[in-house]
Amino acid sequence: MAVPAQEPTHCDVAIVGAGAAGLATAIFVRRLNPGASVHLFDSAKAPGAKILVSGGSRCNVTNVSVSDADFWGGPRAIVRRVLRAFPVPDTVAFFRGIGVHLHEEADGKLFPDTNRARDVLAALLAELSKVGAVLHAADRVQAIERADHGPFRLTRTAGEVQANRVVLATGGQSLPKTGSDGFGFEMARRLGHTIVPTTPGLVPLLLENGAGEDLHRELTGVAQPVELFVWIENRVAVRLQGPLLWTHFGVSGPVALNASRHWLRAQLERRACRISVSFCPGESFDGVDARLTEMAASRPKASVQNALATIVPAAVASALARRLGIEPPTDLAHFPRDDRRRLVHALTGWPLAVAGSRGYDYAEVTAGGVPLTEITPSTLESRVCPGLFLVGEILDIDGRIGGFNFQWAWSSAQVAANALARRTGQ
Numbered sequence: 374m375a376v377p378a379q380e381p382t383h384c385d386v387a388i389v390g391a392g393a394a395g396l397a398t399a400i401f402v403r404r405l406n407p408g409a410s411v412h413l414f415d416s417a418k419a420p421g422a423k424i425l426v427s428g429g430s431r432c433n434v435t436n437v438s439v440s441d442a443d444f445w446g447g448p449r450a451i452v453r454r455v456l457r458a459f460p461v462p463d464t465v466a467f468f469r470g471i472g473v474h475l476h477e478e479a480d481g482k483l484f485p486d487t488n489r490a491r492d493v494l495a496a497l498l499a500e501l502s503k504v505g506a507v508l509h510a511a512d513r514v515q516a517i518e519r520a521d522h523g524p525f526r527l528t529r530t531a532g533e534v535q536a537n538r539v540v541l542a543t544g545g546q547s548l549p550k551t552g553s554d555g556f557g558f559e560m561a562r563r564l565g566h567t568i569v570p571t572t573p574g575l576v577p578l579l580l581e582n583g584a585g586e587d588l589h590r591e592l593t594g595v596a597q598p599v600e601l602f603v604w605i606e607n608r609v610a611v612r613l614q615g616p617l618l619w620t621h622f623g624v625s626g627p628v629a630l631n632a633s634r635h636w637l638r639a640q641l642e643r644r645a646c647r648i649s650v651s652f653c654p655g656e657s658f659d660g661v662d663a664r665l666t667e668m669a670a671s672r673p674k675a676s677v678q679n680a681l682a683t684i685v686p687a688a689v690a691s692a693l694a695r696r697l698g699i700e701p702p703t704d705l706a707h708f709p710r711d712d713r714r715r716l717v718h719a720l721t722g723w724p725l726a727v728a729g730s731r732g733y734d735y736a737e738v739t740a741g742g743v744p745l746t747e748i749t750p751s752t753l754e755s756r757v758c759p760g761l762f763l764v765g766e767i768l769d770i771d772g773r774i775g776g777f778n779f780q781w782a783w784s785s786a787q788v789a790a791n792a793l794a795r796r797t798g799q
């Protein structure tokens with residue numbers, strides 16, 4: 374890691390935050406313009422903590438297929454433009470170039486061949502040092518000011534520094550112990566930006582406890598493929614398929630994490646929201662009803678519970694049957710039509726009584742942030758504070774689970790770096 378030989382008094386580019394987006398921005402600027410003096414300041418003693426914990430400490434660096442449809446938040450057209458400027462093949466080539474070879478896993482996720490997030494961080498830090506950007510760890514930026522159109526003045530733990538251009542790469546508020554505590558939003562606000570109100574994203578959901586609501590307690594540890602329906606004002610606003618994990622507090626797993634931001638934002642906007650789960654993903658009520666009817670014809674002596682266990686995990690089958698008052702010995706031949714339809718309703722639209730989320734301490738991302746409409750899409754320069762650039766999660770954009778959030782970090786870093794490298798020295 375490049376260690377500051379002495380405290381700088383002035384630099385061309387000051388990057389606040391040395392997470393994925395800040396590190397990549399610094400590397401890209403120096404590669405494009407080795408004459409630019411680039412300093413990164415991070416409050417953490419050991420920056421890059423979020424890279425280390427990502428993807429179960431394996432770091433899901435990106436995904437084979439990334440498009441604007443994988444993101445929520447700001448306008449799709451802007452997201453598309455940023456992603457196109459540094460698409461997935463460029464990310465793969467960049468990492469290969471710094472010694473991190475990626476391989477594909479389920480759902481197109483790309484991980485380092487070594488399966489170690491620490492190798493990803495080590496490679497980024499080694500490259501940072503190689504290109505000559507300077508990292509100042511344990512050096513929190515407390516204020517950024519600018520008088521007229523002169524240089525920015527940054528007040529840091531280790532003193533003051535002036536910079537011609539500043540990059541805010543402070544992330545959001547998720548996992549605040551890593552250093553991303555939301556103060557970046559406050560600095561952006563002080564520099565003239567508005568902030569789209571924030572909520573946790575990609576966070577496990579808490580379910581209510583109580584009579585009839587405690588399926589999660591009984592099924593703790595069970596994982597199953599499902600489809601989630603997020604109803605906003607009585608209309609299905611979002612449908613998501615994927616694995617659901619029942620836990621002692623509620624639900625987790627990719628599909629629940631992806632649904633969380635929709636439920637939380639509806640609460641923020643005071644819109645009526647509920648979530649229902651289908652245990653038969655992609656199937657309609659009539660389809661599941663027909664399946665059970667066919668089973669009754671072909672295996673009339675099979676118990677309802679056994680029939681159910683061909684559709685859902687056995688634990689889920691017995692939990693549902695008990696809640697619906699279906700006595701286990703009932704065989705399909707004697708299963709009344711009304712009960713069958715009640716069962717199909719339960720299988721395709723079981724209500725999840727969401728009571729909240731586990732909050733920022735357990736969230737992988739932050740939804741909300743600096744609006745994309747307040748930055749120039751081709752440069753990621755602020756429209757309200759020229760000379761200020763914003764990259765990564767501080768912006769109002771959040772990806773679904775699967776490597777999309779890091780791809781946003783790499784792509785936004787490259788867009789800002791192109792502009793910074795061009796401007797520096799002018």
Ligand SMILES: Cc1cc2nc3c(=O)[nH]c(=O)nc-3n(C[C@H](O)[C@H](O)[C@H](O)COP(=O)(O)OP(=O)(O)OC[C@H]3O[C@@H](n4cnc5c(N)ncnc54)[C@H](O)[C@@H]3O)c2cc1C
Nearest residue numbers: 390392393394416427428433514544552765766776778779
């Ligand atoms: C548990 C977990 C697992 C994840 N797994 C994945 C995954 O596998 N794939 C994926 O794509 N995404 C994953 N994510 C999301 C991904 O980590 C983030 O989207 C990404 O790290 C955001 O990068 P960033 O550089 O914008 O912000 P951050 O990584 O949050 O970095 C911001 C940096 O700014 C510093 N900082 C903040 N304020 C200041 C200040 N005032 N002064 C100085 N420094 C400051 C912080 O210390 C921090 O180092 C995961 C997130 C979590 C929490």
